[in-house]
Amino acid sequence: MRRTDASGKPLPPLPPKPRRRVRAVSPLPMRDGVSASWVALPAGPWARFEDFFVERFPLVPRADWRARMSLGEVVDSAGGPVDPQGHYRPHLRLWYYRALECEDDIPFEEKILFHDEHLLVADKPHFLPVVPTGRYLQHSLLVRLKRRLGIEELSPVHRIDRGTAGLVVFSLHQQTRDRYQALFRDRSVGKVYEAIVPWSEGVELPPVRRSHLMDDASFLRTREAPGEPNSETHMELVEVQAGHARLRLSPVTGRKHQLRVHCAAMGMPILNDDYYPVLRPEGPDDFTRPLQLLAQSLEFTDPVTGQARRFESERRLDFPQSAD
Incomplete structure (x- = not known):
């Protein structure tokens, strides 16, 4: 329906409602207080999924990413496990658990x-x-x-x-x-x-x-x-x-x-x-x-x-x- 003022003069259309951001839902459950993180795969030269992860997260050894993927700890948005040797495909969103091999202790309580x-x-x-x-x-x-x-x-x-x-x-x-x-x-x-x-x-x-x-x-x-x-x-x-x-x-x-x-x-x-x-x-x-x-x-x-x-x-x- 067209909008008009009190005299019947047409009013400009209302601006479109802002789109609500849809929160991504993790297919992985919280583990030991840590919620899964996600990464969007960009276009790039990587041949395999593990190649991307090794370059994106250089502090994590390749063997660790292979082990995590083999255990089903890196998945797509549907919860499907990622094959470390699988061919790289851009524009996917992959979920994984952040982990630290060695973490400094903070001996104080909240x-x-x-x-x-x-x-x-x-x-x-x-x-x-x-x-x-x-x-x-x-x-x-x-x-x-x-x-x-x-x-x-x-x-x-x-x-x-x-x-x-x-x-x-x-x-x-x-x-x-x-x-x-x-x-x-x-x-x-x-x-x-x-x-x-x-x-x-x-x-x-x-x-x-x-x-x-x-x-x-x-x-x-x-x-x-x-x-x-x-x-x-x-x-x-x-x-x-x-x-x-x-x-x-x-x-x-x-x-x-x-x-x-x-x-x-x-x-x-x-x-x-x-x-x-x-x-x-x-x-x-x-x-x-x-x-x-x-x-x-x-x-x-x-x-x-x-x-x-x-x-x-x-x-x-x-x-x-x-x-x-």
Whole structure:
């Protein structure tokens, strides 16, 4: 039917409704807290399936891929096993389990602070990544919780750095996940962090730090640069003790490493930061030197239930011990 206004004048057609993304359904079940991953096969020169996997994932030996395929651990979207010697065919989606032969242990435990039918809030320890990354798989917050609760659709709706401790919010169902993610995208969440930084008498802490942040030459880091501010952090001095201060930091924006960069740029880098102001050589974790940054509280209106939510971490940052 043609649309018209009150006078009968034709109105332009409505724009088409956005197409909903169809979530790919894994033919492989969750295994030990790890959901199957998938890869779309591009056009390319590979003769066999195993050739593609060896080139795409160079840290996994060819013999391992052959063994996984022979055990039926690499399948197509219908669940059919992939023959390692089978002729390569582009445009397929293949599913597989991620695995690590050797994984570093993280000897600290997370705590579930809240869990209902839609939402879970966990209190993450330092050093534990939120999701599998690099040399961490079983020792990631997501896999630990999925293994513990058996909820395959569990997914974080925001992230904090591996070195940061504190609150992480998870959605339990794919159907409502975007509504929780939208809270963080739309800056509808009140976020408060705490940090321990070096402190000198007479320093004046600005109430707000605004700056333009961009990727450093090293992708690992972020830096301040000239330009229109795209980051904003509200700052408050909480207490001072023996040359260090506890700061309350409330980020308005959520740029990569924002709080760490803002503190370092003011000459007060967060205690035990291996990235700012100087990137230290990569090495084993020193569990005696956790980054003194804590995601302390979150506050928002639950988009599913309409309830006001406020969560506080049970962890606490400690001032360094004096030498005497």
